[in-house]
Amino acid sequence: MANGAGRSGGADLDRIWSEASVRLRAEIGDGPFNSYVAPSAVRMDSAGQLILVTPTAYARDWVRKNALRRMNELWLGLDGQHRRLEVRCRAEVGSAPPATAVAAAGGNVVDATPRLAALSSGVAAPTVGPVADGARAVRAAGLQERLTFDSFVEGQGNAFALAIAKQVATWADGHFNPVFFCGPYGYGKTHLLNAIAWEAQRLRPEAKVVYLTAERFLSTFVKAMQDRSTAAFKDSLRSADMLLLDDVQFVGGKASTQEELLSTLTALIEDGKRIVFSADRAPMALTEVEPRLRSHLAAGLTCPVEAGDRELKIAVARNRLAALSALGVVKGEAAPEVLAHLVDRTPGSMRELEGAVNTLAAAAGARLSAVTLDEASALLGAALRGGPERRITVDEIQKTVAEHFSLKQADLLSERRTRSVARPRQIAMYLCKQHTTRSYPDIGRRFGGRDHTTVLHGVRKIEELMPKDDQIARDVEALTRKLRG
Numbered sequence: 001m002a003n004g005a006g007r008s009g010g011a012d013l014d015r016i017w018s019e020a021s022v023r024l025r026a027e028i029g030d031g032p033f034n035s036y037v038a039p040s041a042v043r044m045d046s047a048g049q050l051i052l053v054t055p056t057a058y059a060r061d062w063v064r065k066n067a068l069r070r071m072n073e074l075w076l077g078l079d080g081q082h083r084r085l086e087v088r089c090r091a092e093v094g095s096a097p098p099a100t101a102v103a104a105a106g107g108n109v110v111d112a113t114p115r116l117a118a119l120s121s122g123v124a125a126p127t128v129g130p131v132a133d134g135a136r137a138v139r140a141a142g143l144q145e146r147l148t149f150d151s152f153v154e155g156q157g158n159a160f161a162l163a164i165a166k167q168v169a170t171w172a173d174g175h176f177n178p179v180f181f182c183g184p185y186g187y188g189k190t191h192l193l194n195a196i197a198w199e200a201q202r203l204r205p206e207a208k209v210v211y212l213t214a215e216r217f218l219s220t221f222v223k224a225m226q227d228r229s230t231a232a233f234k235d236s237l238r239s240a241d242m243l244l245l246d247d248v249q250f251v252g253g254k255a256s257t258q259e260e261l262l263s264t265l266t267a268l269i270e271d272g273k274r275i276v277f278s279a280d281r282a283p284m285a286l287t288e289v290e291p292r293l294r295s296h297l298a299a300g301l302t303c304p305v306e307a308g309d310r311e312l313k314i315a316v317a318r319n320r321l322a323a324l325s326a327l328g329v330v331k332g333e334a335a336p337e338v339l340a341h342l343v344d345r346t347p348g349s350m351r352e353l354e355g356a357v358n359t360l361a362a363a364a365g366a367r368l369s370a371v372t373l374d375e376a377s378a379l380l381g382a383a384l385r386g387g388p389e390r391r392i393t394v395d396e397i398q399k400t401v402a403e404h405f406s407l408k409q410a411d412l413l414s415e416r417r418t419r420s421v422a423r424p425r426q427i428a429m430y431l432c433k434q435h436t437t438r439s440y441p442d443i444g445r446r447f448g449g450r451d452h453t454t455v456l457h458g459v460r461k462i463e464e465l466m467p468k469d470d471q472i473a474r475d476v477e478a479l480t481r482k483l484r485g
């Protein structure tokens with residue numbers, strides 16, 4: 001199967017390697033062979049030296065320690081020229097894919113054609129079909145086709161993250177590895193990771209781009225341990241040219257998985273491979289994650305994806321409706337006041353906003369441009385609450401907010417001005433404005449007889465802080481969910 005990079009004697013090398021491989025496989029077993037030897041290739045360098053090129057440094061070390069001596073014995077027995085094999089990893093011999101031939105025993109050729117890989121349930125999928133079957137490969141990867149740079153709307157809070165994501169996707173030589181995107185849930189981290197994977201694969205079709213969620217990483221690793229196939233699992237990750245791991249906070253607390261992730265991370269970094277993470281917090285705030293792993297996660301560039309402001313949300317809603325229009329779900333555009341209302345009635349993340357947009361689209365269909373504000377209001381009021389609009393009271397909001405912040409309802413009505421009380425009070429005022437029809441003076445009266453300007457200030461403060469402060473955005477989202485039941 002192997003040749004000497006097109007030099008004379010290639011057929012001979014093929015024969016020798018083929019025979020040596022069959023024997024080696026029988027001696028070391030299918031698991032280690034498939035993980036470390038099969039994805040490697042034999043090359044001859046310009047000085048005539050034979051080199052076994054492994055995909056990763058980890059595989060190189062494994063081969064050196066466990067198989068090289070035996071490989072050389074087998075090789076010497078088959079090769080009349082008394083040549084010896086050396087082992088190197090791909091990064092050491094240049095970034096080009098190892099020679100034209102890939103080693104495999106028993107005619108089981110490992111495909112070196114372009115692929116977008118992912119871990120399927122059970123054992124990792126080291127290869128997923130040839131180029132012609134790209135669509136299948138893409139689906140197998142768990143990436144969503146619509147999550148690309150084209151469909152990502154740039155705005156305040158995500159411009160930096162978007163610029164970095166685009167840079168990562170070009171495989172540009174940068175100094176930051178890993179790149180870590182963090183921010184509140186539902187504001188585009190998964191979207192950016194998907195977009196990077198698509199673009200990186202488009203630009204380097206021969207590269208192995210692996211995208212998976214931390215949950216998938218965890219479940220696949222656990223299953224691999226049960227099936228005693230951890231070597232294949234490790235190798236399929238360590239042979240990645242780019243690894244994108246989404247929602248890494250989910251590895252928190254699971255010691256063996258964290259250990260595995262740490263060694264994967266260090267092996268890939270050592271090999272100069274690209275790594276991209278996302279999580280709902282910055283690496284150093286992932287307190288459930290083991291400190292050593294945490295500091296590795298933080299070692300590259302941490303890039304916030306902040307909660308979107310109103311303008312960005314309106315642009316995302318408009319964009320989504322345009323996409324639905326292109327699919328024939330709706331006709332025309334929504335009136336600006338309808339879009340603004342949609343956004344104002346959906347204080348959660350972009351995910352909730354997309355739900356509201358879908359509701360509007362499904363109800364309006366071909367009449368989208370004709371939908372009035374009143375109509376949209378009635379429609380969304382019922383849909384967002386799953387039936388006739390449920391009335392949320394000021395009292396209910398105060399109780400829910402107080403409980404969320406471990407305060408007493410009376411604290412919110414009191415004169416206390418310390419931040420730990422004043423901020424929850426402002427959040428409660430903001431929620432009253434969002435979920436009730438009460439006026440500013442009315443809300444003020446219900447908060448211990450405060451002036452309407454105090455309420456106005458409080459509401460504005462929260463509106464201003466939400467896009468900047470992850471914690472506040474999360475609190476408001478959690479409270480909104482609780483209030484809606």
Ligand SMILES: Nc1ncnc2c1ncn2[C@@H]1O[C@H](COP(=O)(O)OP(=O)(O)OP(=O)(O)O)[C@@H](O)[C@H]1O
Nearest residue numbers: 151152153184185186187188189190191316350351
């Ligand atoms: N700037 C944006 N432009 C277009 N769509 C966006 C943008 N931000 C978020 N979205 C959309 O909002 C939805 C939620 O975003 P996404 O799943 O990427 O959030 P997330 O930050 O990864 O959340 P989680 O932490 O829960 O995984 C997706 O459908 C995504 O396409």
